[in-house]
Amino acid sequence: MESSSSILKELTLESVKADIYSRNNPTLTPIDIEFYATTVHRILELKKKHNAVILGHNYMEPLVFGLSEQGEQGDSLGLSMSAVQTDSEFIIFNGVRFMAETAKILNPNKRVLIADKTAGCSLADDFRAEDVRILKEQYPGVPVMIYINSYADAKAECDVCCTSANAEQIAMSMPGDELIFVPDLYFAQNLEKVLEDKKKILYPGKNNSAKGAVCEVHEKFSLEDIISIRKSFKINKEDPNRMMYVHWECKPEVLQEADYYGSTTQIRNDIAHRVASGNLEKAFIASECELTSNLMEEFPSVEFATACSVRCNHMAKISLNKIQPILEAIDSGDDLSQWEVKLSEETIKRASNPIERMLSLSF
Ligand code: SF4
Structure with a gap:
């Protein structure tokens, strides 16, 4: 582009x-x-x-x-x-x-x-720092990994942060056989499945009273939607030139139906790789619809199907x-306070620890 x-x-x-x-x-x-x-x-x-x-x-x-x-x-x-x-x-x-x-x-x-x-964001808005404290009390000594889609006060209670691109890697870098993951409940279940036999994932609501959250956009995709999109847009499972992409924040049964799942950037990079090798004709991305609008512009040779009722408000x-x-x-030179993000020094100090730890484990 x-x-x-x-x-x-x-x-x-x-x-x-x-x-x-x-x-x-x-x-x-x-x-x-x-x-x-x-x-x-x-x-x-x-x-x-x-x-x-x-x-x-x-x-x-x-x-x-x-x-x-x-x-x-x-x-x-x-x-x-x-x-x-x-x-x-x-x-x-x-x-x-x-x-x-x-x-x-x-x-x-x-x-x-x-x-x-x-x-806002339904993941960040519906999750409280208090829920991290409940989990830490119930599972003393178990490290807590928090998805970047959260506010600073919740991050400040956690050991390490992650994104959808590095969650598996960061989870495996943390000490011990168990890991608490917050706040995304579908992402937690997807991670639990992927890391089966390697690391036990604990999350809000699973034998505890903490409350987690879900992405109100990605949760809109059902397994039936994916199957019907495959049929109507002829995105067949066995055809490597036609891809069904699914974001980590979708429900587990939707993720299982994907040809490729990952973060926004990983999905974009997979498309770029396939386009460069001349191997992508059609694609659907189970994610926010403007992602597809922007990828249509970047990769005009690919025919993208869209679901623009799936827009993040x-x-x-x-x-x-x-x-x-x-x-x-x-x-x-006017006052910028209505737009400026302000955080206390203490919050910045505490919330930067899990982010810095993630960065040191990622690079
Ligand atoms: S798409 Fe979902 S995770 Fe992203 S900002 Fe919107 S509600 Fe939050």
């Missing part, structure tokens, strides 16, 4: 429009492009003027995703790591609040801003019209 870096060489309204049209994204109609081009142009102009970094999660709608250059796009951890490498004072995080928090924990001296602080809160005022406020 052509990134906005090419626009930045010559940033006019016409060059911005030409760039968006050239992306040939099937989800972007001329009506949308003409309607939003002025806003995109203004955002990119101010981004350049103030050397701001705009990080874009894969689940952002294409016009928002396109505000980020290639090195600024990715999953939550990749984006936070990109933030560490920047010398920019302002980091605008186009994702949900727990992701902006992670960026702040890893970049305590930078100003991290999010277009809508109410952009939290991610959808981040829109062009809410991003522009942040940059206008930076430009005029």
Whole structure:
């Protein structure tokens, strides 16, 4: 995909429009492009003027995703790591609040801003630090691994953090035969199955009174949906040119039906690998629908089936019209507190321990 870096060489309204049209994204109609081009142009102009970094999660709608250059796009951890490498004072995080928090924990001296602080996540919103304490009391001495989709106060109670890309590896790196995993109940059951005979996975609600959570988007996919999509889009199991991709956060029976399961980045990389070898004709991704919209643009040779009723309402809160005022406020020197992520020094210190431990085990 052509990134906005090419626009930045010559940033006019016409060059911005030409760039968006050239992306040939099937989800972007001329009506949308003409309607939003002025806003995109203004955002990119101010981004350049103030050397701001705009990080874009894969689940952002294409016009928002396109505000980020290639090195600024990715999953939550990749984006936070990109933030560490920047010398920019302002980091605008186009994702949900727990992701902006992670960026702040890893970049305590930078100003991290999010277009809508109410952009939550059912996994993070429905899980409390108190539930970690319940589990630690019930299973003394057993290490606790927490999914990155959680808030800083819950992370602060845990031994190590993980993402969907490294959960297996981090779990196996932790000492002992048992591991507590929070908060995602489906992810926990999927991990339990994959690590069977290697490590016992304990999680909320399994013989304990702690309460876990699920992703309200990925849980929408049922086994029947996957079987019916296979039939209607002719994504046959034995055909290596047709792939059914499933995200870790889906139900166990859905994961078992996948041709490939993994994190957002792993799924994207598998598609890239197959496209490079000329081996991918059709694909369906059981995940957030704008991920597919962005991959359609990146891999035009692949025919993707989509289910755009499966949209994350939290991610959808981040829109062009809410991003522009942040940059206008930076430009005029106005107060940024309505967008700025603030965490106490103590929380940053405690929540950074499990994240740093994950990073030391990952690289
Ligand atoms: S897709 Fe699911 S895990 Fe991701 S932000 Fe939305 S609710 Fe949270």
